[in-house]
Amino acid sequence: MDEKEIIKLFTYMVTSARGCVDEPKIYGPFRLIESISKLYSILKENNLIGNEEVSKIIEKIEEKKYSCMTDEKEFVTMLDDVIDDFVALLNFNKKQI
Amino acid sequence: MDKMGDSILDVMKKRRSTRKYKKENVSKDLLLQLIEAAIWAPSGSNVQPWYFIIVDDANTIEQVNAFSPGLLGDPPSIILICSDRKKTFEKAGTLGRDELCVMDISMAAQNIMLLAEEIGLSTCPVKSFNKRAISKILNLPDYVSADLIISVGYSDEITSTPKRRSVKETTFFNAWGGIGFNG
Numbered sequence: 001m002d003e004k005e006i007i008k009l010f011t012y013m014v015t016s017a018r019g020c021v022d023e024p025k026i027y028g029p030f031r032l033i034e035s036i037s038k039l040y041s042i043l044k045e046n047n048l049i050g051n052e053e054v055s056k057i058i059e060k061i062e063e064k065k066y067s068c069m070t071d072e073k074e075f076v077t078m079l080d081d082v083i084d085d086f087v088a089l090l091n092f093n094k095k096q097i
Numbered sequence: 098m099d100k101m102g103d104s105i106l107d108v109m110k111k112r113r114s115t116r117k118y119k120k121e122n123v124s125k126d127l128l129l130q131l132i133e134a135a136i137w138a139p140s141g142s143n144v145q146p147w148y149f150i151i152v153d154d155a156n157t158i159e160q161v162n163a164f165s166p167g168l169l170g171d172p173p174s175i176i177l178i179c180s181d182r183k184k185t186f187e188k189a190g191t192l193g194r195d196e197l198c199v200m201d202i203s204m205a206a207q208n209i210m211l212l213a214e215e216i217g218l219s220t221c222p223v224k225s226f227n228k229r230a231i232s233k234i235l236n237l238p239d240y241v242s243a244d245l246i247i248s249v250g251y252s253d254e255i256t257s258t259p260k261r262r263s264v265k266e267t268t269f270f271n272a273w274g275g276i277g278f279n280g
Contacts, residue, residue: 008163015227016166023225031166066116066169070259 001046009038029079030068033061057085108214113258115219117170118250123218128153128174128249134212135178138204141197142189146180147205150235160234165246167225172248176209177231178202183240202244209247219252 016031040058043049064078132149140146152158153174161175162168168175180202186194210220223246231243270277 008159011163012166015164015230018227019166019225027166027225034166034169069114070257 001042001048005042005045009035009042012038026068026072026075029075030065033065033079037061037065051089053085053089057082057089060085105211108211112210112214113219113252113256114221115170115248115250115252115254115256116221117252117254118172118219118248119253120171120173121251122153122173123249123251125151125153127216127218128176130216131176131209131212131218131249134208135205138201138208140201140204141185141193144185144188144193144197144201146182146185146193146198146201148179148181148241150177150179151175152177152235157234161226161231161246164230164234165223165226167223168246168248169221170248170250170253172221172250174249176247176249177235177243178206178209178245178247179237179241179243181240182242198242199244206245206247213249217251218249221248222246223248 013031013035016027016035020028020031037058040049040054060078060082064074067078068075128151132151135147135149136145138147151174152161158172158175161177162171180198182194182198185198189197206222210222213220226243226246228243231237231246232241235243237243269275
Protein backbone atom coordinates (compact mmCIF):
# COMPACT_ATOMS: atom_id res chain seq x y z
CA MET A 1 0.00 0.00 0.00
CA ASP A 2 1.22 3.47 -0.84
CA GLU A 3 1.73 5.08 2.57
CA LYS A 4 1.55 8.52 0.97
CA GLU A 5 -2.12 7.97 0.11
CA ILE A 6 -2.88 7.18 3.74
CA ILE A 7 -0.99 10.27 4.90
CA LYS A 8 -2.97 12.36 2.39
CA LEU A 9 -6.19 10.94 3.79
CA PHE A 10 -5.12 11.78 7.35
CA THR A 11 -4.20 15.28 6.16
CA TYR A 12 -7.58 15.68 4.47
CA MET A 13 -9.35 14.61 7.66
CA VAL A 14 -7.42 16.83 10.04
CA THR A 15 -7.65 19.82 7.68
CA SER A 16 -11.37 19.18 7.41
CA ALA A 17 -11.66 19.02 11.19
CA ARG A 18 -10.00 22.43 11.45
CA GLY A 19 -12.14 23.83 8.65
CA CYS A 20 -15.36 22.59 10.21
CA VAL A 21 -14.80 24.88 13.20
CA ASP A 22 -15.60 27.87 10.97
CA GLU A 23 -17.37 26.45 7.94
CA PRO A 24 -21.06 25.93 7.18
CA LYS A 25 -22.59 23.11 9.22
CA ILE A 26 -23.43 20.99 6.17
CA TYR A 27 -19.74 20.79 5.23
CA GLY A 28 -19.13 18.51 8.24
CA PRO A 29 -21.33 15.68 6.94
CA PHE A 30 -19.92 16.19 3.47
CA ARG A 31 -16.31 15.91 4.66
CA LEU A 32 -17.12 12.67 6.47
CA ILE A 33 -18.75 11.26 3.34
CA GLU A 34 -15.82 12.42 1.21
CA SER A 35 -13.49 10.66 3.66
CA ILE A 36 -15.38 7.42 2.99
CA SER A 37 -14.92 7.97 -0.77
CA LYS A 38 -11.20 8.54 -0.33
CA LEU A 39 -10.73 5.59 2.02
CA TYR A 40 -12.69 3.29 -0.29
CA SER A 41 -10.58 4.40 -3.20
CA ILE A 42 -7.38 3.48 -1.34
CA LEU A 43 -8.75 0.12 -0.26
CA LYS A 44 -9.99 -0.67 -3.77
CA GLU A 45 -6.68 0.35 -5.33
CA ASN A 46 -4.93 -2.11 -3.05
CA ASN A 47 -7.46 -4.94 -3.50
CA LEU A 48 -8.39 -4.77 0.16
CA ILE A 49 -12.12 -4.56 -0.44
CA GLY A 50 -14.24 -6.36 -2.94
CA ASN A 51 -17.72 -6.54 -1.44
CA GLU A 52 -20.26 -5.92 -4.20
CA GLU A 53 -22.83 -4.40 -1.85
CA VAL A 54 -20.29 -1.93 -0.51
CA SER A 55 -19.37 -1.04 -4.06
CA LYS A 56 -23.04 -0.25 -4.82
CA ILE A 57 -23.28 1.90 -1.71
CA ILE A 58 -20.20 3.83 -2.72
CA GLU A 59 -21.68 4.39 -6.17
CA LYS A 60 -24.77 5.84 -4.53
CA ILE A 61 -22.60 8.13 -2.42
CA GLU A 62 -20.57 9.26 -5.43
CA GLU A 63 -23.71 10.06 -7.39
CA LYS A 64 -25.29 12.26 -4.75
CA LYS A 65 -22.54 13.59 -2.49
CA TYR A 66 -22.26 17.01 -4.11
CA SER A 67 -25.97 17.64 -3.70
CA CYS A 68 -25.13 18.96 -0.23
CA MET A 69 -24.21 22.22 -1.96
CA THR A 70 -27.33 22.55 -4.10
CA ASP A 71 -30.05 20.45 -2.51
CA GLU A 72 -29.50 19.65 1.15
CA LYS A 73 -32.70 17.60 1.31
CA GLU A 74 -31.48 15.30 -1.45
CA PHE A 75 -28.14 14.93 0.34
CA VAL A 76 -29.81 13.97 3.63
CA THR A 77 -32.10 11.52 1.82
CA MET A 78 -29.01 9.90 0.31
CA LEU A 79 -27.45 9.59 3.78
CA ASP A 80 -30.61 7.95 5.11
CA ASP A 81 -30.67 5.53 2.16
CA VAL A 82 -27.05 4.64 2.69
CA ILE A 83 -27.68 3.99 6.37
CA ASP A 84 -30.53 1.65 5.39
CA ASP A 85 -28.12 -0.11 3.03
CA PHE A 86 -25.57 -0.54 5.79
CA VAL A 87 -28.25 -1.84 8.17
CA ALA A 88 -29.03 -4.53 5.61
CA LEU A 89 -25.37 -5.20 5.01
CA LEU A 90 -24.56 -5.54 8.69
CA ASN A 91 -27.44 -7.84 9.47
CA PHE A 92 -25.26 -10.22 11.45
CA ASN A 93 -28.09 -12.63 12.09
CA LYS A 94 -28.17 -13.39 8.39
CA LYS A 95 -24.38 -13.47 8.20
CA GLN A 96 -24.33 -11.46 5.00
CA ILE A 97 -20.73 -10.48 5.35
CA MET B 98 -15.53 29.22 -31.02
CA ASP B 99 -19.32 29.53 -30.98
CA LYS B 100 -19.24 30.79 -27.44
CA MET B 101 -17.84 34.12 -28.63
CA GLY B 102 -21.36 35.03 -29.70
CA ASP B 103 -22.79 34.67 -26.23
CA SER B 104 -23.89 37.74 -24.35
CA ILE B 105 -22.31 38.36 -20.98
CA LEU B 106 -25.58 37.36 -19.32
CA ASP B 107 -25.58 34.05 -21.22
CA VAL B 108 -22.06 33.38 -19.99
CA MET B 109 -23.09 34.17 -16.41
CA LYS B 110 -26.01 31.79 -16.67
CA LYS B 111 -23.90 28.99 -18.12
CA ARG B 112 -21.11 29.14 -15.55
CA ARG B 113 -21.19 26.26 -13.08
CA SER B 114 -18.89 25.18 -10.30
CA THR B 115 -17.08 22.13 -11.62
CA ARG B 116 -15.96 19.33 -9.34
CA LYS B 117 -14.67 16.79 -11.84
CA TYR B 118 -11.98 17.64 -14.36
CA LYS B 119 -10.51 15.89 -17.38
CA LYS B 120 -6.84 14.96 -17.21
CA GLU B 121 -6.01 17.65 -19.73
CA ASN B 122 -3.66 20.50 -18.98
CA VAL B 123 -4.60 24.12 -19.52
CA SER B 124 -2.03 26.12 -21.47
CA LYS B 125 -0.09 28.87 -19.72
CA ASP B 126 -1.39 31.27 -22.34
CA LEU B 127 -5.02 30.60 -21.39
CA LEU B 128 -4.24 30.82 -17.69
CA LEU B 129 -2.58 34.18 -18.22
CA GLN B 130 -5.63 35.38 -20.18
CA LEU B 131 -7.67 34.67 -17.05
CA ILE B 132 -5.34 36.84 -15.00
CA GLU B 133 -5.67 39.59 -17.59
CA ALA B 134 -9.42 39.48 -16.96
CA ALA B 135 -8.87 39.55 -13.20
CA ILE B 136 -6.71 42.66 -13.13
CA TRP B 137 -9.49 44.66 -14.81
CA ALA B 138 -11.80 44.19 -11.86
CA PRO B 139 -12.69 47.30 -9.87
CA SER B 140 -11.14 47.76 -6.43
CA GLY B 141 -11.75 50.00 -3.44
CA SER B 142 -9.59 53.16 -3.65
CA ASN B 143 -8.12 51.54 -6.76
CA VAL B 144 -5.71 49.66 -4.51
CA GLN B 145 -5.68 46.58 -6.77
CA PRO B 146 -4.59 44.51 -3.78
CA TRP B 147 -4.40 41.21 -5.65
CA TYR B 148 -1.64 38.81 -6.46
CA PHE B 149 -2.22 35.59 -8.35
CA ILE B 150 -0.30 32.39 -7.98
CA ILE B 151 -0.90 30.02 -10.85
CA VAL B 152 -0.15 26.47 -9.85
CA ASP B 153 0.12 24.06 -12.76
CA ASP B 154 2.85 21.81 -11.44
CA ALA B 155 1.34 18.43 -10.52
CA ASN B 156 3.41 17.95 -7.37
CA THR B 157 2.54 21.37 -6.01
CA ILE B 158 -1.14 20.87 -6.80
CA GLU B 159 -1.01 17.57 -4.94
CA GLN B 160 0.47 19.35 -1.93
CA VAL B 161 -2.10 22.15 -2.04
CA ASN B 162 -4.85 19.61 -2.57
CA ALA B 163 -3.89 17.73 0.57
CA PHE B 164 -4.68 20.80 2.67
CA SER B 165 -7.72 21.96 0.70
CA PRO B 166 -10.78 19.85 1.48
CA GLY B 167 -12.88 22.03 -0.82
CA LEU B 168 -10.66 21.48 -3.84
CA LEU B 169 -12.42 18.68 -5.66
CA GLY B 170 -12.14 16.78 -8.90
CA ASP B 171 -8.37 16.80 -9.50
CA PRO B 172 -8.01 20.04 -11.46
CA PRO B 173 -4.90 20.33 -13.66
CA SER B 174 -4.37 23.92 -12.53
CA ILE B 175 -5.40 26.29 -9.81
CA ILE B 176 -5.16 30.01 -9.26
CA LEU B 177 -4.63 31.23 -5.73
CA ILE B 178 -5.86 34.79 -5.36
CA CYS B 179 -4.02 36.61 -2.63
CA SER B 180 -4.26 40.15 -1.32
CA ASP B 181 -1.66 42.49 0.06
CA ARG B 182 -3.34 43.48 3.31
CA LYS B 183 -0.50 45.78 4.40
CA LYS B 184 -0.66 47.88 1.25
CA THR B 185 -4.45 48.00 1.47
CA PHE B 186 -4.36 49.15 5.09
CA GLU B 187 -1.88 51.91 4.25
CA LYS B 188 -4.11 53.25 1.50
CA ALA B 189 -7.62 52.40 2.63
CA GLY B 190 -7.42 51.84 6.39
CA THR B 191 -9.20 49.11 8.29
CA LEU B 192 -12.22 49.29 5.96
CA GLY B 193 -9.93 48.56 3.04
CA ARG B 194 -7.99 45.82 4.78
CA ASP B 195 -10.94 44.01 6.37
CA GLU B 196 -13.81 44.55 3.94
CA LEU B 197 -12.89 46.10 0.61
CA CYS B 198 -10.10 43.62 0.06
CA VAL B 199 -12.52 40.73 0.23
CA MET B 200 -14.84 42.44 -2.25
CA ASP B 201 -11.97 43.28 -4.60
CA ILE B 202 -10.77 39.69 -4.62
CA SER B 203 -14.30 38.46 -5.23
CA MET B 204 -14.76 40.75 -8.23
CA ALA B 205 -11.44 39.64 -9.69
CA ALA B 206 -12.47 36.03 -9.13
CA GLN B 207 -15.75 36.54 -10.96
CA ASN B 208 -13.88 38.03 -13.92
CA ILE B 209 -11.67 34.94 -14.01
CA MET B 210 -14.60 32.56 -13.87
CA LEU B 211 -16.62 34.38 -16.53
CA LEU B 212 -13.75 34.58 -19.00
CA ALA B 213 -12.97 30.93 -18.32
CA GLU B 214 -16.54 30.02 -19.20
CA GLU B 215 -16.34 32.14 -22.33
CA ILE B 216 -13.20 30.39 -23.58
CA GLY B 217 -14.36 26.86 -22.79
CA LEU B 218 -12.75 26.30 -19.41
CA SER B 219 -14.45 25.32 -16.18
CA THR B 220 -13.78 26.58 -12.70
CA CYS B 221 -14.77 26.32 -9.06
CA PRO B 222 -14.12 28.91 -6.36
CA VAL B 223 -12.77 27.28 -3.22
CA LYS B 224 -12.53 28.82 0.22
CA SER B 225 -12.21 25.55 2.14
CA PHE B 226 -8.48 25.34 2.45
CA ASN B 227 -6.10 25.73 5.34
CA LYS B 228 -4.59 29.20 4.95
CA ARG B 229 -1.70 28.48 7.25
CA ALA B 230 -0.63 25.39 5.31
CA ILE B 231 -1.18 26.92 1.87
CA SER B 232 0.80 30.03 2.84
CA LYS B 233 3.73 27.83 3.87
CA ILE B 234 3.58 25.60 0.80
CA LEU B 235 3.51 28.57 -1.58
CA ASN B 236 5.95 30.75 0.40
CA LEU B 237 3.63 33.69 0.93
CA PRO B 238 5.05 36.67 2.82
CA ASP B 239 3.25 37.33 6.12
CA TYR B 240 1.52 40.49 4.87
CA VAL B 241 -0.11 38.59 2.02
CA SER B 242 -3.38 36.80 2.67
CA ALA B 243 -4.32 33.64 0.77
CA ASP B 244 -7.93 34.47 0.03
CA LEU B 245 -9.43 32.23 -2.61
CA ILE B 246 -8.49 29.29 -4.77
CA ILE B 247 -10.05 28.88 -8.19
CA SER B 248 -9.67 25.47 -9.78
CA VAL B 249 -9.33 25.62 -13.56
CA GLY B 250 -9.59 22.90 -16.15
CA TYR B 251 -11.81 21.14 -18.63
CA SER B 252 -15.00 19.78 -17.12
CA ASP B 253 -15.63 16.06 -17.06
CA GLU B 254 -19.14 16.21 -15.67
CA ILE B 255 -22.61 17.38 -16.55
CA THR B 256 -23.65 19.88 -13.94
CA SER B 257 -27.24 20.58 -13.05
CA THR B 258 -28.64 24.08 -12.76
CA PRO B 259 -29.20 25.03 -9.14
CA LYS B 260 -32.43 26.84 -8.31
CA ARG B 261 -32.12 30.62 -8.35
CA ARG B 262 -33.99 33.09 -6.22
CA SER B 263 -35.84 35.27 -8.70
CA VAL B 264 -35.28 38.97 -9.41
CA LYS B 265 -38.72 39.65 -8.00
CA GLU B 266 -37.96 37.81 -4.77
CA THR B 267 -34.66 39.57 -4.23
CA THR B 268 -35.26 43.14 -5.41
CA PHE B 269 -37.00 46.21 -4.05
CA PHE B 270 -37.39 49.63 -5.61
CA ASN B 271 -36.35 52.69 -3.63
CA ALA B 272 -36.64 51.15 -0.14
CA TRP B 273 -36.83 47.78 1.60
CA GLY B 274 -40.19 46.28 0.68
CA GLY B 275 -40.78 48.78 -2.13
CA ILE B 276 -42.76 47.32 -5.01
CA GLY B 277 -41.95 48.27 -8.57
CA PHE B 278 -42.84 45.23 -10.56
CA ASN B 279 -45.87 45.05 -12.78
CA GLY B 280 -48.65 43.34 -10.84
